[in-house]
Amino acid sequence: MKKVRWGIIGTGQIAHLFASDFCHVKAGELRAVASRDKVSADNFSAEFDIECAFVDYFSLINSHEVDAIYIATPHVYHYDLVKACxxxxxxxxxxxxxxxxETQSKELYDLALEHNVFVMEAMWTRFNPVIEQVLEWVEEGEIGTLHSIQASLSFLAPTDPSHRLMNIELGGGALLDIGIYPVFLAQLFFGKPDFIQNQAVIGDTDVDIFEQILLGWESGQLASLEASLISCNPNRAILSGSKGYIEIDSEWFKAKSCRMVAANDQERAIAFDFPGNGYQFEVDEVNRCLEEGLIQSPNYSWQDSLELMATLDEIRQDMGLFYPGEDFLGEGANNEVDVHEHHHEHNHHKH
Structure with missing residues (x-):
């Protein structure tokens, strides 16, 4: 496998975690980083021994030094940067x-298809060995028929109103940043839900800071999910079946261990001794796909990503949370979503 030359756009916390794990990637080389702040770009390149540091994103995007680009900026900049790439x-x-x-995502995936360029949402949890193991157990019927999933992701976020998580201008809020993980887990096993209910707490800066979401499927499955920027939680996930259950240990979205408990209380635990946080696995997947000439991953497809975004859109519309410049009902909106098909609970609390 040839070494894929990577560039990183953005130098925040997630970019640091990604770069820290890059030394565990099977066939890749970190060649460039871009930040709009020269000091930040220089410090990042020095810390991770990266050859090229750019002070504007588009110089990196157009550089002949990189084959693949990881985008780690706040949410609202993703559309323009992916499009440019x-x-x-x-x-x-x-x-x-x-x-x-979803509207923005669909435009970009259509563009990628038109230009024959590989694109993937960085749902790194999908490629975690623990998630792979849980998928295998469920597919093999180890816990019988899977009936329900409980998953939460909570932490105490900075309260500074200008912080990206609290700033509506930057696409802030709990749902898109951390609520996306429990919803992803539910849809990984059950697909797009037929019914959506949610209770949301909107904070002082008009973004969601806490929500509980109940997803339902016509075939009888349920998922009970929680995301919070204001409370602590064990952050475990439990998958319940007719013959037993699987518990993914804390923090489930980057777990290194899980266990399966049968109805007769027999337990089987498994632990994976991988280094770092596990960002290397999504990079390995991209590199593998590039080697095979694919433009999307069969393991986390554009359709998977679009269905996830569609669910998040519905939950946000129900909350009444819109980002600047968004028009769900205007031209280019996702007309496939018929809210009359879904059962909603319209309950919102101002925090």
């Missing part, structure tokens, strides 16, 4: 959420 013919791994809504 596609037009420059660069493979893209864009941090989740891929964009702020």
């Amino acid at each position: 596609i037009l420059a013919g660069k493979a893209v791994l864009c941090e989740k959420p891929f964009t702020i809504n």
Whole structure:
């Protein structure tokens, strides 16, 4: 496998975690980083021994030094940056959420198809060995018929109103940043839900800071999900079946261990001794796809990403949370979503 030359756009916390794990990637080389702040770009390149540091994003996108680009900027910048990468013919791994809504995502995937360029939403959890193991157990019927999933992701976020998580201008809020993970887990096993209910708490800066979501499927499955920027939680996930259950240990979205408990209380635990946080696995997947000439991953497809965004859009519309410049009902909106088909609970609390 030839070494894929990677560039990173953005130098925040997620970019640091990604770069820290890059030394565990099977066939890739970190060649460039871009930040709009020169000091930040220089410091990042020095810390991770990266050859090229750019002070504007588009110089990196158009550089002949990189084959693939990881986008780690706040959500609202994803659309323009992914679009520029596609037009420059660069493979893209864009941090989740891929964009702020399904309409934007669909435009980009259509563009990638037109230009024959690889694009993937950076749903790194999908490629975690623990998630792979849980998928295998469920597919093999180890816990019988899977009936329900419980998953939460909570932490205490900075309260500074200008912080990206609290700033509506930057696509802030709990749902798109961390709620996306539990919804992803539910849809990984059950597909797009037929029914959506949610209770949301909207904070002082008009973004969601806490929500509980109930998803339902016509075939009888349920998922009970929670995301919070204001409370602590064990952050475990439990998958319940007719013959037993699987528990993914804390923090489930980057877990290194899980266990299966049968109805007779027999337990089987498994642990994976991988280094770092596990960002290397999504990079390995991109590199593998590039080697095979694919433009999307069969393991986390554009359709998977679009269905996830569609669910998040519905939950946000129900909350009444819209980002600047968004028009769900206007031209280019996703007309496939018929709210009359879904059962909604319209309950919102101001925090």
